[in-house]
Amino acid sequence: xxxxxxxxxxxxxxxxxxxxxxxxxxxxxxxxxxxxxxxxxxxxxxxxxxxxxxxxxxxxxxxxxxxxxxxxxxxxxxxxxxxxxxxxxxxxxxxxxxxxxxxxxxxxxxxxxxxxxxxxxxxxxxxxxxxxxxxxxxxxxxxxxxxxxxxxxxxxxxxxxxxxxxxxxxxxxxxxxxxxxxxxxxxxxxxxxxxxxxxxxxxxxxxxxx
Amino acid sequence: xxxxxxxxxxxxxxxxxxxxxxxxxxxxxxxxxxxxxxxxxxxxxxxxxxxxxxxxxxxxxxxxxxxxxxxxxxxxxxxxxxxxxxxxxxxxxxxxxxxxx
Amino acid sequence: xxxxxxxxxxxxxxxxxxxxxxxxxxxxxxxxxxxxxxxxxxxxxxxxxxxxxxxxxxxxxxxxxxxxxxxxxxxxxxxxxxxxxxxxxxxxxxxxxxxxxxxxxxxxxxxxxxxxxxxxxxxxxxxxxxxxxxxxxxxxxxxxxxxxxxxxxxxxxxxxxxxxxxxxxxxxxxxxxxxxxxxxxxxxxxxxxxxxxxxxxxxxxxxxxxxxxxxxxxxxxxxxxxxxxxxxxxxxxxxxxxxxxxxxxxxxxxxxxxxxxxxxxxxxxxxxxxxxxxxxxxxxxxxxxxxxxxxxxxxxxxxxxxxxx
Numbered sequence: 001x002x003x004x005x006x007x008x009x010x011x012x013x014x015x016x017x018x019x020x021x022x023x024x025x026x027x028x029x030x031x032x033x034x035x036x037x038x039x040x041x042x043x044x045x046x047x048x049x050x051x052x053x054x055x056x057x058x059x060x061x062x063x064x065x066x067x068x069x070x071x072x073x074x075x076x077x078x079x080x081x082x083x084x085x086x087x088x089x090x091x092x093x094x095x096x097x098x099x100x101x102x103x104x105x106x107x108x109x110x111x112x113x114x115x116x117x118x119x120x121x122x123x124x125x126x127x128x129x130x131x132x133x134x135x136x137x138x139x140x141x142x143x144x145x146x147x148x149x150x151x152x153x154x155x156x157x158x159x160x161x162x163x164x165x166x167x168x169x170x171x172x173x174x175x176x177x178x179x180x181x182x183x184x185x186x187x188x189x190x191x192x193x194x195x196x197x198x199x200x201x202x203x204x205x206x207x208x209x210x
Numbered sequence: 211x212x213x214x215x216x217x218x219x220x221x222x223x224x225x226x227x228x229x230x231x232x233x234x235x236x237x238x239x240x241x242x243x244x245x246x247x248x249x250x251x252x253x254x255x256x257x258x259x260x261x262x263x264x265x266x267x268x269x270x271x272x273x274x275x276x277x278x279x280x281x282x283x284x285x286x287x288x289x290x291x292x293x294x295x296x297x298x299x300x301x302x303x304x305x306x307x308x309x310x311x
Numbered sequence: 312x313x314x315x316x317x318x319x320x321x322x323x324x325x326x327x328x329x330x331x332x333x334x335x336x337x338x339x340x341x342x343x344x345x346x347x348x349x350x351x352x353x354x355x356x357x358x359x360x361x362x363x364x365x366x367x368x369x370x371x372x373x374x375x376x377x378x379x380x381x382x383x384x385x386x387x388x389x390x391x392x393x394x395x396x397x398x399x400x401x402x403x404x405x406x407x408x409x410x411x412x413x414x415x416x417x418x419x420x421x422x423x424x425x426x427x428x429x430x431x432x433x434x435x436x437x438x439x440x441x442x443x444x445x446x447x448x449x450x451x452x453x454x455x456x457x458x459x460x461x462x463x464x465x466x467x468x469x470x471x472x473x474x475x476x477x478x479x480x481x482x483x484x485x486x487x488x489x490x491x492x493x494x495x496x497x498x499x500x501x502x503x504x505x506x507x508x509x510x511x512x513x514x515x516x517x518x519x520x521x522x523x524x525x526x527x528x529x530x531x532x533x534x535x536x537x538x539x540x541x542x543x544x545x546x547x548x549x550x551x552x553x554x555x556x557x558x559x560x561x562x563x564x565x566x567x568x569x570x571x572x573x574x575x576x577x578x579x580x581x582x583x584x585x586x587x588x589x590x591x592x593x594x595x596x597x598x599x600x601x602x603x604x605x606x607x608x609x610x611x612x613x614x615x616x617x618x619x620x
Binding site for chain 1: 213216217218219222227228230232234235236238239241242243245246250253254256258261262263264267268270271275281284285286289291293295296301302
Binding site: 030032033036039055056059060062063066067069070071073074128130 | 425453
């Protein structure tokens with residue numbers, strides 16, 4: 001895994017870009033920017049993979065993420081109350097726990113990476129990673145490959161069944177509780193009827209908070 | 211571009227992902243955190259493939275599996291978000307405290 | 312793999328993209344004149360790119376409030392960059408390539424996929440409803456043409472038994488892919504027109520949206536966007552010439568000349584299609600793409616694979 005100075009410079013540039021872009025995903029207010037910062041992080045990771053010799057995987061990662069992150073941006077605009085981020089707002093909970101968990105995860109994994117003694121067997125410069133991957137996918141590991149394919153097919157069917165507005169037997173939402181214009185109050189339950197007002201106030205108060 | 215440096219970078223991506231997945235309230239933002247965690251895992255897999263296994267193609271295979279997981283996560287996540295929004299008008303975790311349909 | 316040194320490589324790719332974008336404007340003008348029954352004169356057409364650029368450079372820049380300026384500047388740059396990456400992977404003659412990487416067709420696919428990001432960002436950046444609408448239209452269009460595009464490129468790689476575009480051109484020495492895989496080039500051109508938001512698939516920048524994603528930009532920014540569209544069209548034509556029309560193979564003339572001529576021919580076809588065919592409605596195209604184009608592309612892959620065995 002040795003390379004010239006240029007490769008080292010490129011690696012550090014992409015590494016810093018990947019982590020900073022990942023951090024910015026949760027710091028920007030505009031949801032489209034958040035989605036595309038994540039895309040930038042993936043592109044940097046893909047380029048590092050290319051530098052490491054896994055050219056096919058890196059390029060496929062970029063190809064896949066371009067579509068996925070655009071869909072993500074569209075979803076954010078559809079579902080979020082302030083997609084353009086024109087009014088700054090934070091939508092986080094358990095912030096301190098999350099920071100601690102993130103730092104602990106980083107420290108633990110980075111510690112393993114720094115301390116563990118991995119064998120030093122770099123990939124041969126003359127190897128053809130793409131051809132080897134192809135032979136592996138359609139050779140020894142064909143079962144894994146086929147399982148992944150069937151899993152993706154099942155995912156396609158399941159996600160269409162979940163997301164489709166109309167099914168074979170009519171409206172997919174038939175029988176479910178009609179959505180209210182005010183999203184907060186839950187559908188009235190007989191046993192909760194007494195405490196309903198109180199519940200509504202509490203929820204409203206929470207939303208007005210920071 | 212040494213193996214420890216690569217693993218530290220992938221750990222940083224994973225850590226940011228953990229932070230995002232735990233701290234965000236919107237479903238789509240939580241998915242972004244999950245994707246970052248997978249991104250860190252994939253980078254670590256490729257780094258170990260290139261540095262410690264002598265180019266064993268099973269390392270690349272592991273990354274392909276991680277990409278499949280990512281695609282499944284995204285597709286099912288989006289489908290569930292649409293479904294929950296249609297039925298409950300909820301786009302945040304706090305709005306689906308009641309799990310009973 | 313063969314690599315050019317950085318400076319000549321950048322100069323070459325830049326020259327190809329500039330020449331391509333100029334050719335797009337000239338051919339567009341000529342095809343428009345021919346379709347409208349006006350006299351087809353070469354000299355005014357050749358002067359048109361310069362005149363149009365000068366006009367746009369002198370036009371005042373318009374501005375909408377609270378634009379996403381970074382995204383607006385990034386969008387044309389992304390398109391040009393991705394077009395450059397795709398053009399760089401195509402060899403011009405045997406062993407004459409900027410970067411004939413061994414995963415060239417995957418690189419081209421990735422570069423073409425990122426175009427979607429650029430166009431959506433362009434529509435998003437203006438902070439105005441019509442451009443945003445154009446951006447959404449392009450996302451729906453792109454998700455539909457992406458699969459046929461990827462499949463026909465994979466099918467073209469099958470006879471070559473390689474993902475390198477140099478090897479794909481080499482494999483067409485006896486018979487070009489346009490003959491061997493009759494479904495390939497038509498599907499590729501449909502997807503390419505969508506990719507470059509051009510002609511019958513110009514739904515993102517359509518005139519029924521007052522210019523779509525470009526509705527709010529004028530002056531130099533408009534010029535940059537037009538140049539970006541020309542660059543993407545050039546990339547579509549150059550890749551198509553290499554992958555389907557046999558690249559450098561041809562009698563008498565040297566290889567690079569053949570590649571350039573074939574790319575120009577594809578540009579002429581696309582320019583003619585823009586003026587001859589009516590714009591396709593997006594919802595109909597989406598249905599056609601998923602119900603007809605993807606199955607046809609799969610047939611292309613299966614037949615090519617069976618023949619390659």
